[in-house]
Amino acid sequence: MNTESVLARIDADFEASLSRLFDLVKIPSISTDPAFSGEVRRAAEWCRAELAAIGFEASVRPTPGHPMVVAHWTGKVEREGPHVLFYGHYDVQPVDPLSLWETPPFEPRIAEKPDGTRMIVGRGAADDKGQLLTFLEAARATVAETGALPCRVTVLLEGEEESGSPSLAGFLDANRAELARDLALVCDTNMWNPSTPAITATLRGLVGEEVVVQCADRDLHSGLFGGPAANPIRILARILAGLHDDAGRVTLPGFYDGVADLPADVAAQWNALGLTAESFLGPVGLSTPAGEKGRSVLEQVWARPTCEFNGIVGGYTGEGFKTVLPARASAKVSFRLVVGQDPARIRDGFRAYVRSCLPPDAKVEFHPHGGSPGLALSFDSPALARAREALTAEWGKPAVLIGGGGSIPVVGNFKRQLGMESLMIGFGLDDDRIHSPNEKYDVTSYHKGIRSWARVLDSLARA
Amino acid sequence: MNTESVLARIDADFEASLSRLFDLVKIPSISTDPAFSGEVRRAAEWCRAELAAIGFEASVRPTPGHPMVVAHWTGKVEREGPHVLFYGHYDVQPVDPLSLWETPPFEPRIAEKPDGTRMIVGRGAADDKGQLLTFLEAARATVAETGALPCRVTVLLEGEEESGSPSLAGFLDANRAELARDLALVCDTNMWNPSTPAITATLRGLVGEEVVVQCADRDLHSGLFGGPAANPIRILARILAGLHDDAGRVTLPGFYDGVADLPADVAAQWNALGLTAESFLGPVGLSTPAGEKGRSVLEQVWARPTCEFNGIVGGYTGEGFKTVLPARASAKVSFRLVVGQDPARIRDGFRAYVRSCLPPDAKVEFHPHGGSPGLALSFDSPALARAREALTAEWGKPAVLIGGGGSIPVVGNFKRQLGMESLMIGFGLDDDRIHSPNEKYDVTSYHKGIRSWARVLDSLARA
Secondary structure, three states: OOHHHHHHHHHHOHHHHHHHHHHHHOOOOEOOOHHHHHHHHHHHHHHHHHHHHHOEEEEEEOOOOOOEEEEEEOOOEOOOOOEEEEEEEOOEOOOOOHHHOOOOOOOOEEEEOOOOOEEEEOOOOOOOHHHHHHHHHHHHHHHHHHOOEOOEEEEEEEOOHHHOOOOHHHHHHHOHHHHOOOEEEEOOOEOOEOOEOEEEEEEOEEEEEEEEEEOOOOOEEHHHHOOOOOOHHHHHHHHHHOOEOOOOOEOOOOOOOOOOOOOHHHHHHHHHOOOOHHHHHHHHOOOOOOOOOOOOHHHHHHOOOEEEEEEEEEEOOOOOOOOEEOOEEEEEEEEEEOOOOOHHHHHHHHHHHHHHHOOOOOEEEEEEEEEEOOEEOOOOOHHHHHHHHHHHHHHOOOOEEEEEOOOOHHHHHHHHHHOOOEEEEOOEOOOOOOOOOOOEEEHHHHHHHHHHHHHHHHHHHOO | OOHHHHHHHHHHOHHHHHHHHHHHHOOOOEOOOHHHHHHHHHHHHHHHHHHHHHOOEEEEEOOOOOOEEEEEOOOOEOOOOOEEEEEEEOOEOOOOOHHHOOOOOOOOEEEEOOOOOEEEEOOOOOOOHHHHHHHHHHHHHHHHHHOOEOOEEEEEEEOOHHHOOOOHHHHHHHOHHHHOOOEEEEOOOEOOEOOEOEEEEEEOEEEEEEEEEEOOOOOEEHHHHOOOOOOHHHHHHHHHHOOEOOOOOEOOOOOOOOOOOOOHHHHHHHHHOOOOHHHHHHHHOOOOOOOOOOOOHHHHHHOOOEEEEEEEEEEOOOOOOOOEEOOEEEEEEEEEEOOOOOHHHHHHHHHHHHHHHOOOOOEEEEEEEEEEOOEEOOOOOHHHHHHHHHHHHHHOOOOEEEEEOOOOHHHHHHHHHHOOOEEEEOOEOOOOOOOOOOOEEEHHHHHHHHHHHHHHHHHHHOO
C-alpha cells in the first residue's frame, strides 16, 4: 500500500472525520442509566451504518443488555497477514455533576487551550468515541485510497463498557468462531504525553462493591433517638476508615498475597520517564502522593493494587440541615488489582471484613460490580515490534511501553476466552477529563491517531 | 368559665377543627428549601387569617427570612391572671425520600392503625401544624362559647424552626415589649405514651456543622489516579470514624466538661417509668442501645450529649457504578448538648479536630447550623402545678415530668432574651414519624390536645 497517499487523504478529509465524531458524540449513549437505553441503541445503529459505508459487512447484534456491533471486512486485502480484531466501545459515562460542564455534554464543540491547542469537548469525545473513530477513519481512508485493507479485519464495538460489560463474556463465548482472531487491537488507552505515543503493557483489574448498611426500619429524628439508635453513617464510616492503615496500605487480610514487587529493570525504565509527584498531581490541584508510602507515583498507579471509594450517600444531603438519623447509608467501593490477585478472593475478603464490623441492629447488602484480574502482556511478539515502528514513524519519537492504572476488562476476556493477545494503543491524554465534566480529546490526538492506525495496520500486515 | 360547656363545643365542632388542620397540612411550607418560600408565606397568611377569625389582632411580620405571625388577644378576659405567650411553628421538614411515602405528603388523609386508632397522615400533621392548632382551636372554642379568653394571650408562630431559626433572636430583640410575657407556652413536645400526658422539663441543645472536604480540583478517573490521588471520601470517613470511641463516647477533647451525672432522685423517677431498650427501640426495628455504654436508654436520650451524622454525600451515587475519584465529599454532623456544655466551645473543638485530621492536599469548609445550649427548667412555679392539674383532669392520669432529647431552641431564646420560662406541653407520640416519611398525628392527640389546652388556659388563669 502507498502509505503516503493514504496519509494525504486522511489529511484532506479530516474535516469530514471531525464532523462524524461530532455526530457520534451528540448521541447520549449512557449505558449505566436505563433511561438512556434508546440512545445507546441509536449509537450502535450509527456505528453500524458508518462501518457499512466504509464497506464492512456490519450488524447490530442483540445481547441481554445493550447490543454489540460486529463488522467483517469481506473486501480485498493487500496481504494475508494476521487477522486482527479491533475493539472499541460506543457507550459513555454519566455526566453528573452537570452543573460543572461549561457547555452541554452532548453538544460537542472545538475549544482552544491558552497555548492554542485545539480540542474536541463533549462526553465521550475521548472515551471512547474519539478513540474508536481513529481506527474507523483510518480504515475508511485506506479503503478509499487503495480499494483494500492491508490485512483481514473484524470490528467489535461494545455498548456496556462503562457499566461493567455484563454481556461481554456470554457474547464472546457464543460467537467465538467469528471473533477469535490472531490479535486484538484495543483503542482505549493514553499516550505517554502529547508528543510521545505509547503501547500499554500492564493493566490493573477491578472489583467493585456497593455496600448498603441498614439500621432502623425508618428514618428517625435525632432529637428523639440520637444516642440509643444505631446510625448507619457512623457504621459505614468506621468500615471505610478501617480499610487503609497509616502507611496507605489496604488492611484486608491477604490483600497483597501474590502481588510481586516491580522488577528492577522495569522500575528503572519507569524512573527514566522522569515523572514526579508534582508533574503527575499538579495539573489536578494535588501535590502529595496519597497511596502506599515509599512507592513512586507511577508504581502506585501502574503496579500497585488500591482500595478506592467512588461514592457515598446517606441521610439528608439537600440544602440546609435536617436532624435525621437515616435508616440506611451506602458506599461504592472499588479495588484496583494487579497480576497475582484473585478478584473473587478479594471480594470475599472485603465482604467478610464488612460483616465483622457490624454492630447489633446493623444489616448489610452487597451489590457486586465488575470483577477482572490485573493483566501483564507478553513483550516478545513481532506484532508489538511492528506496531512500535509504525507509531515511532508517525510521531517522530520512540513509542514507550507503559502500564495502565485503569482496568480494560475486555483484554482479560480476550485472553481467557479467546486465547488472544491484545495490543493496547490509544491516543488519549492525562488531561482529557474522561469520566469528569468537560471531557475532551485533542484534535491532534484524533488526527494523528487516525494516521497512526493507517500506519499500524499496514505495518502489522507485514508481520 | 364553664369548662364543661367549652369542652362540649370542642367535641361538637371537632370535624371543622380537623378540616382546618387538613387545610394547613396541604400547604408545603418547607422552610429549609428556597424553592418553597412562597408556600411558607402562604402558610403564614393562613395562620394569620385563622387567628383573626377567632378574634385576635393578627399580623404577618417580615424578618430577613420567613415571616413571623404575631397575634394579640384584645378582647375580653375572664381574669387578669398571667399574660401567656403561645409559641408554635408553621414550617415543616423536607419530605425526602419521597418514594417511601405511602400517599403524597401534602395530601393529608385519615388512616387507621390495625388496632383501630385513627391518625392524620401528612408532613407536618404532628410537627408542628397539628400541635399548634390544638391551642388555636382551644382558643376558638373558648371564645365562641364564653365570649372571652381565661387570661391574656399573645401568639407567636415561627416559619423557620425546621431550618435553625435564623431570624428568631433578632425578632425577639426587636419586639421585646410585645413578646416578653409572664410565661411561654410551647407546643412542640410529646406525651409519655398515648394515654399519659407529659410536661417536658429538660431539653438538649444542638450544634450542627456541615463539613466539606475538597481534594483535587476536579473529579478524577480511579484507574488513572487511584493510588496517588487523595480521596475526600476516605478522609471524611476517617474524620467521622474518629469521633466516637468503642464505648460510644464522643472523643473530642473537653466534650463532657460541665456535664453533670443525673441526680439520683431523677434517675429513680425515670427508671420508674419502666422503659426498656426493647420497648423504646423495638418499634423502629432496633434492639440494642448504641449510645454510651452503661447508661439507660432514657439517660442516653434525655440527659447525655451525643454526636450524630445526619447526612453524607460524595462521588457517584446514582444507579450502577462509576469509577470516579470525587473532588469533594461532605457530611452533616450534629451534636446534642445538655446543660453545662457551651455550644461555641463544642463547635470550635469539632473544627479543630477536623483540621487536625486533614492530610496534605485536603481542604475543608464548615457551614454552621444551629447553636443552642441544653436547658433544664425550674420545677417550683405555680404555673407548672396548675398545668399538671389540668392535664391530669383531661387524661385521667397524672401528667409526668420528662426530659426531651430534641432541642427546642426557642425555649432558650425566651429564657436568655426575654427572661421568660416556658411550659412545654405537647401531644405528639413517639411513633409519629416526625421528620420521616408518613408522618402522622393521632386523631386522639389532636382532639384531646385541644381539650387539654382549654383546661390548661383556664387553670393557668387562676394561678
